[in-house]
Amino acid sequence: xxxxxxxxDFCRAQRDWLLETTESLVGFESPTTDKAAVDRCGxxxxxxxxxxxxxxxxxxxxxxxxxxxxxxxCGPSQILLLGHFDTVWPVGQLDRMPxxxxxxxxxxxxxxDMKAGIAIAMLATRALLEIGPALTDRIVMLWTTDxxxxxxxxxxxxxxxARRSRAVLVLxxxxxxxxxxxARKGCGSYQLTVRGxxxxxxxxxxxxxxxxxxxxxxxxxxxxxxxxxxxxxVNVVQVSGGLRSNVIPxxxxxxxxxxxxxxxxxxxxxxxxxGLRAVDSRTRVTAKGGLDRPPLERTAHVARLYEYxxxxxxxxxxxLAEGGTGGGSDGNFTAALGVPTLDGLGAIGDGAHALHxxxxxxxxxxxxxxxxxxxxxxxxxxxxxxD
Ligand SMILES: [Zn+2]
Numbered sequence: 001x002x003x004x005x006x007x008x009d010f011c012r013a014q015r016d017w018l019l020e021t022t023e024s025l026v027g028f029e030s031p032t033t034d035k036a037a038v039d040r041c042g043x044x045x046x047x048x049x050x051x052x053x054x055x056x057x058x059x060x061x062x063x064x065x066x067x068x069x070x071x072x073x074c075g076p077s078q079i080l081l082l083g084h085f086d087t088v089w090p091v092g093q094l095d096r097m098p099x100x101x102x103x104x105x106x107x108x109x110x111x112x113d114m115k116a117g118i119a120i121a122m123l124a125t126r127a128l129l130e131i132g133p134a135l136t137d138r139i140v141m142l143w144t145t146d147x148x149x150x151x152x153x154x155x156x157x158x159x160x161x162a163r164r165s166r167a168v169l170v171l172x173x174x175x176x177x178x179x180x181x182x183a184r185k186g187c188g189s190y191q192l193t194v195r196g197x198x199x200x201x202x203x204x205x206x207x208x209x210x211x212x213x214x215x216x217x218x219x220x221x222x223x224x225x226x227x228x229x230x231x232x233x234v235n236v237v238q239v240s241g242g243l244r245s246n247v248i249p250x251x252x253x254x255x256x257x258x259x260x261x262x263x264x265x266x267x268x269x270x271x272x273x274x275g276l277r278a279v280d281s282r283t284r285v286t287a288k289g290g291l292d293r294p295p296l297e298r299t300a301h302v303a304r305l306y307e308y309x310x311x312x313x314x315x316x317x318x319x320l321a322e323g324g325t326g327g328g329s330d331g332n333f334t335a336a337l338g339v340p341t342l343d344g345l346g347a348i349g350d351g352a353h354a355l356h357x358x359x360x361x362x363x364x365x366x367x368x369x370x371x372x373x374x375x376x377x378x379x380x381x382x383x384x385x386x387d
Contacts, residue, residue: 003133003376004315008369010127015365018123019106021048022364025085025115026099026108030065032086032148038065041085045118045143046070052126054141061153065145069161071138072125078138079375080165081121082158082330083114083172083346084147088353097355105349105358116359117171117346118143124371132372135379137166147330150292155333162334162341167305167378169371170331170343173352175323178363181344182306183324184332185231185259186266186295190273192218194241196283198250208248209282212241215252217279222256225272231261232269233326258291259326263336266291293328294336301340308381309342312373316366345371 011018028041042065046056054070061067065086087110099108106116125139142161144154151158162168175181194215199208219236226234234256241252260266273287296302306322313320331343347367349359 002315004312004369004373006131007127007372007376008316008366010131011123011365011368011372014123014126018119018364018368019361021119021122022106022111022116022359023099023108024048025118026111027094029089029091029094029109030086030145031088031090032064032146034091035063035065037091038086038145042066042068042145045085048122049141052122053129059157061145064153067145067154067157068143069157070141070143072129073135073138075136075138077136078140078165079378080161080168080334081125081139081141082168082170082334083117083121084144084330085115085118086145086148087113088148097357101361104361106361107356107358109357112173112347112349112357112359113352114172114346116349116364117173120346120364120368120371121171123365123368124375127368127372128375133376135375137375137379139375140165144330151330151333154330158330158333159337162337162339165339168331168334168339168341169345169374170329170341171346172329172331172344173346174344174348175321175325176350177321178348179321179323179344180306180309180342181296181325181331182302182322182342183261183298184296184328184343185261185324185326186263186291186332187293187328188258188289188291190256190258190287190289192222192254192256192276193286193288194218194252194278194283196248196250196252199248201246201248205248209280210248211252211283212249214278214280214283214285215239215241215254218276218285219254221276225269230265232265233257233259234269260291260295262295262297266295293332296332296335296341296343298324299335301338302335302342305340305342308377309345309370309374312377313370315373316369318366320370
């Protein structure tokens with residue numbers, strides 16, 4: 001029997017283990033901002049990782065949940081499986097959207113984004129350790145706790161592990177229908193601050209220079225940077241300014257959300273913000289900020305890794321699509337380092353960050369087989385992917 005078919009049969013036979021693992025992780029609610037809750041989920045996950053043979057290290061963080069690093073097997077090189085176990089849902093959400101299996105779907109907060117993805121990675125690893133061919137790579141998993149708020153406390157660890165890895169497989173949710181993500185926009189924000197001159201709005205308005213009026217001009221300029229045809233989205237998402245009704249405001253602020261498809265577009269937007277000048281010379285405009293996540297561009301490395309995955313999927317009798325998305329993930333960091341990265345290898349389902357969040361139960365085991373097959377292929381290929 002071809003090795004990929006044995007891996008698939010193993011994963012299918014372990015369907016209930018995969019479901020039970022997913023459900024147990026969803027049962028530990030883990031909103032990013034609640035360290036105690038996230039750490040309870042982390043403790044349960046760490047125990048399960050150790051139970052399948054992982055050597056687990058906790059990367060402790062004072063203000064966020066501790067990240068978990070787990071290593072399997074040995075070998076001179078490594079392949080990184082990456083994802084997060086924080087969710088956007090508050091503790092108590094399980095009562096409002098309970099964990100249920102119905103009509104072939106598993107529903108629950110965080111099941112799609114991305115606790116089922118963690119369970120898929122664990123089953124793929126089990127398949128390789130228990131029945132797979134000998135690997136020349138270590139498998140390293142990094143499960144983080146602050147992806148949903150920008151990965152401030154995990155970025156350095158993600159980048160360190162990525163630099164040591166031949167490839168990074170990201171277990172984030174798939175595109176609708178199961179496609180993987182070979183492009184993600186870079187995302188960031190800018191804070192605009194305008195200083196004006198305060199004055200009594202009734203007695204001597206001529207002495208005032210309104211920061212709010214100036215900000216209105218700047219908002220129109222910023223809005224003109226948007227170029228949806230080129231995939232550049234620029235949106236003023238928050239504004240504030242002014243003190244009270246009879247005072248010409250001397251300060252106003254705005255937050256601008258920015259999405260860009262390439263590093264070149266990011267540089268262009270950055271220069272435009274740096275070049276903003278006041279229309280009313282009595283006011284002063286400053287812009288701070290930039291990209292929080294660089295774009296994941298469909299480089300030759302990314303495309304080659306996708307081709308590997310596609311050929312494994314074909315051996316499983318599936319067609320694996322690819323596509324892009326406006327949302328960022330930690331795969332943006334690893335791809336920007338030039339490390340071959342394939343994102344969206346996690347569960348097939350729908351409703352990330354939405355009340356109808358769910359995964360397709362019967363498609364979970366083959367997803368684990370796809371990941372296991374891809375690791376086998378990468379490990380068998382002695383040529384470095386990035387060459
Ligand atoms: Zn996610």
